[in-house]
Amino acid sequence: MPVFDILTATGAVFCAAIALGARDRVAAIAGFLLMGLVVALAWVRLGAPDVALAEAAIGAGLTGALLLRGAARIGPLEPAAPPARALRASAALLALGLAGLLGWAFAGAGGASVYPALVRASLAESGVGNPVTAVLLNFRAWDTLLEVVVLAVALLLVAALAPPRIDPAPLGEMVLPFARVVVPVAVLLAGHLLWLGAEAPGGAFQAGAVLAGGAVALGLCGVLRPAERTGAALRIAGLAGPALFVLAAIATAALTGGLLDYPAAAAKTWILVIESALTLSIAATLFLLFLGSEGKSR
Amino acid sequence: MTEATLLVTLPFLAALAAAAHPRAAARWGGAATLANAVLAALLVQDVLADGAGATGIGGWTAPLGIALAADGLAALMVAMTALVGAGVALHAADWSLRAAADARRTRLRTGFWPLWLTTMGAMNALFLSGDLFNLYVAFEILGLTAVGLTALSGGRTALRAAFDYLGAGLAGSLLLLLGVALAYAAAGRVDLAVAGTLAGTVEGRIALALVLAGLAVKAALFPLHFWMPAAHASATPAASALLSALVVKAALYVALRLSLEAGAGAGTLRAALAAAGAAAMFWGAWHALRAERLKMLVAHSTVAQVGLMALALGLSEDGVPWQAAALLMLSHALAKAAMFLAVGRIAEELGHDRISGLNREDLRPGAAEFAFAIAAISLIGLPPSAGFVGKWLMMEGLIDGGAWPWVAVVLAGTALSAAYLARVVSRCLRGGPHVAPGARRPPWRTGDVAALGLAAAALALGLGSALPLALLERTLT
Amino acid sequence: MATALATLGTLLATLGVAFLLVAAIGVWRLPDTLSRLHALTKADTAGTALVALGALCLSGSLSAALPLVLCVTLVGISGATLGHLIARAHLGRETR
DSSP: OHHHHHHHHHHHHHHHHHHHHOSSHHHHHHHHHHHHHHHHHHHHHTTOHHHHHHIIIIIIIIHHHHHHHHHHHHOSOOOOOOOOHHHHHHHHHHHHHHHHHHHHHHHHOOOOOSHHHHHHHHHHHHSOSOHHHHIIIIITHHHHHHHHHHHHHHHHHHHHHOOOBOOOOOOOTTHHHHHHHHHHHHHHHHHHHHHHTTTSSOOHHHHHHHHHHHHHHHHHTTSSOOOHHHHHHHHHHHHHHHHHHHHHHHHHHHHHSSTTOOOTTOHHHHHHHHHHHHHHHHHHHHHHHHHOOSSOBO | OHHHHHHHHHHHHHHHHHHHOGGGHHHHHHHHHHHHHHHHHHHHHHHHHHOOEEEEGGGOOTTTSOEEEEOHHHHHHHHHHHHHHHHHHHHHHHHHHHHTTOGGGHHHHHHHHHHHHHHHHHHHHHHHBOBHHHHHHHHHHHHHHHHHHHHTTOOHHHHHHHHHHHHHHHHHHHHHHHHHHHHHHHHSOOBTTHHHHHTTSHHHHHHHHHHHHHHHHHHTOTTSOTTHHHHHHHSOHHHHHHIIIIIHHHHHHHHHHHHHHHGGGOHHHHHHHHHHHHHHHHHHHHHHHHOSBHHHHHHHHHHHHHHHHHHHHHTGGGTOOHHHHHHHHHHHHHHHHHHHHHHHHHHHHHSSOBGGGGOOSSBOOOHHHHHHHHHHHHHHTOTTSHHHHHHHHHHHHHHHHTOHHHHHHHHHHHHHHHHHHHHHHHHHHOOGGGSOTTOBOOOOOHHHHHHHHHHHHHHHHHHTTHHHHHHHHTOOO | OHHHHHHHHHHHHHHHHHHHHHHHHHHHHOSSHHHHHHHHHHHHHHHHHHHHHHHHHHHOOGGGHHHHHHHHHHHHHHHHHHHHHHHHHHHHHHHO
């Protein structure tokens, strides 16, 4: 396996170099997506299938759609003079020095993590069997709530800055049959991932990304035409999940006296309700980010 | 702890409501800012009466869970956010009302409130958090909302500045995240109490250095301040006030908290902080002296003031009590918010913000110029302002410790700040032949109350500094 | 029986990897978009299917069949559609 590890590590760096160095935006995006796939593989090797799933769905999947949309909006890369050699050399030296220092520090850092034992000891009380979900929605649900707010802020920025929207030309008759297969599968898969998240790798983020992928397919074949009304509905859907999460946090504080302290024995229900709402909101947010703005098109 | 719970949840809820219902955004914003101020006052009262308190979120104690800790320092910062926020919200509400007729400004009017409310919630969450990784997540929110606030005015320069801000903010976040990851690798946990153990090992000190470097980018500490003047100068007045007075303080607060937790273990880091702070004081002052535009002068003065606060943090082994840094942060927040609001009003009245054009014959100085002058008193550190008390604590400590070179540095920085602020104040004070007999005064606006009130609060806090100092005594160290 | 199945699985997977390798070489060496596409879509789909079949043999359980079959079906459909779209885009650019 060391060979495989070395290959993934160098592969990720190589793809990152392509993404940074390519003269063409699409090539750079392709390099970035490839890096997402390689990094997802690396996560599998590191024993983190949850992160691998999220990375594959978002980093190597939806981000591609978003980046290509952005690239189409800003036009081709203008040739720029390469920075001075001295500047490049000093940047490379600095980066290598930092990487060396970090490598040395991480290799020497020998603190035993206190978390695995703590999570194991408290998993039975958390209401779910998947330790990752237990951490994300029970032990450290506060982190997740704030992360969800980050996503909502991204949505707010798109709404407030309102970049000009591009209506995609429908991709032709071949895409419709494709969407007829892919979209139901995406919906099924999202539900499966959401339900599975309680006991096995999966959860709201992965499910939401898959659902958003299905929505993007519908958008590309021209079935889901972006219109002002769809945009407003999507915005409300995107905001509803975070709002429900915050409301749940306040409700738990009122019921048990502790912020996000779920009532005993009902933790799984609370987690599932929150995760379902988050799935829909994450999907709506990602799709709205893909569409650009909800306003009038250019 | 009910107040703490509501302080970190209500702003987010109001922000989501304001975003979902843009037509009532200003109403949601005003109500939530007011509620936040009441809750902050209750929290301060609680901490004064019962001392510091902490609960584990979700019923899980640290390090498994995240602690929500309200001590004196956190309560002071929450109160600072509430006070500055109330002033800025008053200004923004007044502006919203007057701009209501202008359809082009709808986006600006409705976009501001959700972003401000989210900023407020994230600031509260950050001050009350007792967990290193949680702090990083709070910074993620702050970074994005700050970019949004910068870009909101929509001009080309604003978008450019916002993009640079985004890049710098992401670089800072990455450094912060790397530091947290290394801290986890070195100590095996990420609650804030880990800082004490981190200072004991080489890897831990590297982790602390990475975290501090990330914070330095976010606080715009020299030489990582390059993104800041453009961002703070091109935003709308309300946004500039929030960015310069509050968002920058979040990073300084975490640095202060870490230096309290890490104790005396991180000597090299302190020295670096002090050196960067001293350099920032002179760099910022030099650029403020040469600035041609009023907003640029105020933005560069923030670079210099952040340097002063970093210097206070870095010199804590030379006798400067940590309370000095906290008081300087408080006074700078109030005075700088007042100053940016006043500058916005002056620029609106004049139609430009060139400093050379402040001498004018047909317009007398009004409330905004008055607010600017009072805020300048606090920023320079003249008695009886809060800035004076902070600087006095700092100088007293340095003199007791015999650190005379640093005394000279602080005095030189003070003289320079007096010099660049006098460029504006002296022009406003000129009367006689420069002002025509029939010169009009700028009309009085509700928004002027905000600038005047914040500036007066900065001045009055010097007289009432017993309250913040009593609050700071109840800090967990 | 088990060893035979395992041998078959390894063989199929190896064959599949060989197909994928040929596809990669084709994309790398062939001169223009359409011939590259030709090499990619066919060899790629067949290669993935063979690898999946090999994995099925290696796992030796029928419950693993459903996701694998689903994978192959989806790769087949999306490969065909994407090939069509790329070719269309290419032709559209040439005729313009």
